[in-house]
Amino acid sequence: MTKQVLVIEDEPNIAEAISFILSRDGWNVSTHASGTTAVQAVRDVQPDVLILDVMLPGKSGYDILQDLRSSDDTRALPVLMLTARGQKTDRELAERLGVSRFMTKPFSNTEMLSNLRELVGG
């Protein structure tokens, strides 16, 4: 069964790269570029796993994560967070908010794939 993944990323080139890598690996990929409507997008798509950027226009990845974790239907959703600001405090904040995996940009394609597979139990 193909797994559904939602990519929330505002940089079009990065979103394109992630889509390509995951599609080639057999995932069903949706992308979304706005932070403001991200939570709604999660409800609409109902993905098996979420890839979430931190620096998003309108609403930050941290705020989105917090919203997801405080709602029953999305509490358990596995979230892989990506950020270009790879400082220790960023990682700590994400973990406190209940992130499943945390990766800094630039990332290794294979590493991201293996992270995703672990998250969906594949």
Place this chain on the structure above:
Amino acid sequence: MLTFNTLVGVCFLYVVLLFLVAFVADKRARRSKVRFLTSPMIYTLSLSVYCTAWTFYGAVGYAARSGLEFVTIYLGPTLVMIGWWWFLRKLVRVGRSQRVTSIADLVSSRYGKSNLLGVLVTLIAVVGTTPYIALQLQSVTLSFAVFARDRSAGWAVPDLEQTAFWVAGGLALFTILFGTRNLDVNERHHGVVTAIAVEAVVKLVALLAVGIFVVWGVGGGPQGIASAMDQVIKAAPEGAWALQGGRWVGLTFLSAAAFLTLPRMFQVLVVENVNERQLAMASWAFPLYLFLMSLFVIPIAVVGLSLMPAGENPDLFVLTLPLYFGRDGLAMLSFLGGFSSATSMVIVASIALATMVSNHIIMPIWLSTRPGGASEYGDVRQILLTARRLSIGGILALGYLYYSISGGGSALAAIGLISFAGVAQVLPAMAGGLFWRGASRGGAVAGLITGFAIWAYTLFLPSFGDAGAMSASMLAHGPWGIEALRPQALFGVDGLDPVVHALFWSLILNCAVFILISLMSFPSPLERLQAAQFVNVLDHSGPARGRSFSAATAEDLLVMAQQIMGADQAQAWFQAQAELQGKQGYLPDTTPDFIGRLERELSGLVGTATAHAMIAQILGGATVSVDDLLAVADETQQMLEQTTQLETKQRELTLTARQLSEVNEKLTQLSIQKDAFLSQISHELRTPMTSIRAFSEILRDGGADDPQAAARHASIIHDESVRLTRLLDDLLDLSVLENGQVQLNPRREVVREVLDRAIAATSSVIDHENMHIHRNRSDEGIALYTDTDRLAQVFINLISNAAKYCDAKEKRLAIRVRQRGGRLQVDFVDNGGGVPLESQSMIFEKFSRLSDHLAAGGAGLGLAICREIMDKLGGEITYLPGQSGAAFRVTLPVGNPSTFARGAEAGVNHL
């Protein structure tokens, strides 16, 4: 042959001369050319108002009657001047630091700004001075009469009263013209003082000339005078020329006291004093002046007594001797000397008294009839000037009245001494106030009243003779036959000279009551505050502390001050005060320090008590605050000083602490900024790097099967590399600009060409189909000398920003070029939504990109770089709010090769 008309003519010319002198001096003072006017010489000469007609004419008469005793009149002031370091210096310092306007003001200010004391001293001064003014009028009219007496063939004896009337009127006119021309903040009258100095010279020259003529012209030289003196002493009544120790000490003390307390002396000594340098010179020069004034007194008296017909009034020898020997010219000079002596005294005395009367009597009455706030004051300044003028007129009228009623007493010297003893009653309150912190208002009031009453009872009233205020029986046997209360032999002390007797009793009882009541009464806080400031004026002439009027609004105070000081002066003063506090505008914080300063400033115009009352009225009647009480609660001076030191230390500490915390805050801010900056850079570098790495790994692992997709991936890698390079370029550029290591390459170019180049350079980035650039090329022909490549860089940035961020459907960018003075001004205004108000202040910061990344393309360093560049070029770039869209204004000096370096350097320093 001198006719009356010649005499009047000469007098008139002399007065015109004085007018001119006063006028020129006033004018110079107004143009602030006061160096000459404030010279110690002028000050010393102005002190000669001490030498009135009484001294000029009367000293000879005095000598003729009592020998050397007249010297005491000069001895007192001489001692005061020589000992200036101990007393006068303090008096003058207090006068200046408290902006005292008169002796009444000094006493009132010292004892808690009590207006009762001000009124009391004013009354004493008026009562003591009026006879003295009458005396001056009398001397002038008498000297006219002397000329008339022997010349009845030539001209009729003029009506003495009428002469006195015209003299009084003329003096009133002169005094009003020059004494009240303006309300000077320091109550100084440069014009009048200079005229007085001229008169001082005339007096001295006249007396010396008569003396030299008498000694060497008719007296047969010093030897002749000496032998004539022996004759005179033998012929004189028993003991008349003998020295009486008691009288000498008493009279010397009296003249010293009067020297300090006479209103006119206080005026020239303290109020008109500009600096203590004047005092230092006067301390030897004025005794010298007095010495010269007294040098020929005895010879003139001796020669007069031996050569003039018997029965001749010795008070007029100075005038009659030259006339007797037919020296009309010399007589004329002598007449002018006497005239000078009289007029200078009357002028200064009436100014001093008018200040006191208007400040302590008229103004308070006027203020009390006007309840309510400052806005109802009206033009206080004008009212004050009118009050002064009326007071001057009134005082001279009083003098004239006294003269015509008393009919002109016979011995001039007697009135002089009586006046002296009257005003000397102020001495205990004044000296006590300067040197004794315990001196209180109650004591001062009681002492003054006691002394004044005894003076009036024992000296002033009896001086009218048994036909006057006191009956013969009362003089001889006391009131109701009580011998102990005989006016001239109080408590059985008989046989003393009346003046010494009166002086003794009045001052002794004055002092006793003053000290006793001071010891028993507890002064008010304000009074003790003033006491500390007066007594310790030499230690710290610092500002008054401890008062706080939180309710006071600076604006109300300004409104009031404008009405007193005049609008311009008040505004300038308030602005200066605000600046002192580090504030802009005209309204300083109403700190106690500021209130104190304002009060002192106004004191210079309306006197301390009135100024205090006016400010208190605005401040809601709060005359003394809790802080006031605290400031004076400590009993001893040591504690006060310690407090002062502690306060200073605390202020310093607070200041240092504040500076430290400011620096700390700045450092923290810098550190936060640096972290944010690094984090931003990290983000900006990693983002393109992420795409590059992801797609290159895709390529490495075989790449897309679709050749079109593969090509697209390769082109993304290329574009992101370019973006990365551009970012690095920007960062390096900014770093170089910020560190000031940039090399500028100035050259001459016309603005039009720079704009052409900038637009051409943007054509690859912007879609000209979708953005119209409006220019007025005819305005752009301005030649520049600057680094035009850098300027073009700024222009490119602004144009591409407009292209990127303008959100209008049909984008339009207007570029307007103008020259303002030596500066070029280029505005870039688009038709978009503009920059939101809250963001306008930060768009020139690094990475302050406002909208999302997609449209921006750059890293948000563009405007930061523009700002640095404009700084380097000696210009600036600003956001222009309130335009149709986003609007940026670039200004820079048009420049030329010589100024460029400087402007650019200023830019570097600016960083």
